[in-house]
Amino acid sequence: MFDFLDSGQYDLLGAFWVTVQLTLYSAAGSLVWGTVLAGMRVSPVPLMRGFGTAYVNVVRNTPLTVLIIGCSLGLNQTLGITLGGGTFKDIGFRLAVLALTAYTGTFVCEALRSGINTVPVGQAEAARALGLSFFQVLTLIVLPQAFRAVIGPLTNVLIALTKNTTVAAAIGVAEAALLMKEMIENEAQALFAVFGIFALGFVLLTLPTGLILGWVAKRVAVKR
């Protein structure tokens, strides 16, 4: 039943490795971008707040598929942006990371903003009474606590991101979903085995993430 795996025709581990890489790069990118967005959305400068709000509402309501296809057709093929060049494969990978980061950043931003709301007002007041500036209050007092409070929601964002990387198949990035599409077409007689393998792969990717980060969230939660 699983003999098609021995043929060496399919690079199963390679495809899942691309999925993992997509996830890790986009996770790092969206964590940074989401924090910047959250900082804008709570800042005292009205223009930055407006930009943050508009960005989050627009991007969150756009299907990820539209963003990824837009990056490929619009940025790359029409405007000729190659993000540092390289082979077709490298460019597709980077475009996918760009779109995933732009998209996931909005969810990180919203999670962080709800985390900022869990910090008691008294703490920020005390920090201000010491003469700290907005930037100092945010980075020294509020964000460190907010991050600890939102590890749970951020885990959900990370797991959703892992699953969302499959959308990169739409622009031909050789990750798990694209390989599955190919294998389903070629190995129609082993349909359930193929689906089972990929399903198992995603369970193996997301289950430990959930368990480990769930444990971390409990360990670092701010006791109030």
Added chain:
Amino acid sequence: MTSVLYDTPGPKAKARNWLYSAVFLVVLGLGLWWVLSTMADKNQLDADKWTPFVTDGEIWSTWLIPGVLETLKAGLIAMVIALPLGALLGIGRLSDHAWVRIPVGAFVEFFRAIPVLMLMLFGSALYVRFSDVSSEQRPLYAVVTGLVLYNAAVIAEIVRAGVLSLPSGQTDAAKAIGMRKGQTMVYVLVPQAVTAMLPALVSQLVVILKDTALGGSLLALPELLSMARQIAANYSNTIASLVMIAVLFIAMNFALTTAASQLEKRLRKSKKSTGATVDLAAIDAGAGGGAGTV
């Protein structure tokens, strides 16, 4: 206005905020200028690429409106099937009988962990092998199958979280007046849980609508996004048509999101609600986790 993070600005802070605004505006302007000049270099700003959306009715009647309708159709069918199925699964997961609870739990956790795109691809292959669905109908069937399997599992979690969010006094009171388990669920818990989870359910509808776009790019479903290539092929305006399609998606989803938040406000005010609400993001991260943010 005051916030946790900063005082009401005095004259000095106001001046500083103006300065920051100006700097930010310059940065934003530079970014915009770069985008526009890059687009102008590739002739993407020419009037004839954008005016067809206003002057040429055919672009709407041939592509955009049929695309929107197909998107809504796939989304609506999936919602209509996934909602009752999800409700049943959610209640099944809360069952006192292990032989119901455990298989339903396994089903829900499994389908929550699999990317919806893979479910669509699998569905499509299933219809090829085991049914005589015609090849024109197959993409719609496959997309709906994928959406239903994934979203029913997510909705099951929402329903479960909705029921669990109710104060335990509700069950106690129902028991005290002699209701059976089934009666407690049907007459006491579910009606109240519905109000708590309505906002989360409407947000999930946005997810379903967004996910239909996957069918366009990988399964040849003639939905809105798949029209981009065809419009661009006729008017050679890739960016303009992508922007237009994004605007239509945003408008549909924004309408749903706004409806959800209005609903939440009304429910919070109404006396019938227990005040409990289910937050999509807060639903426990199991193997699946992240109640679908595609």
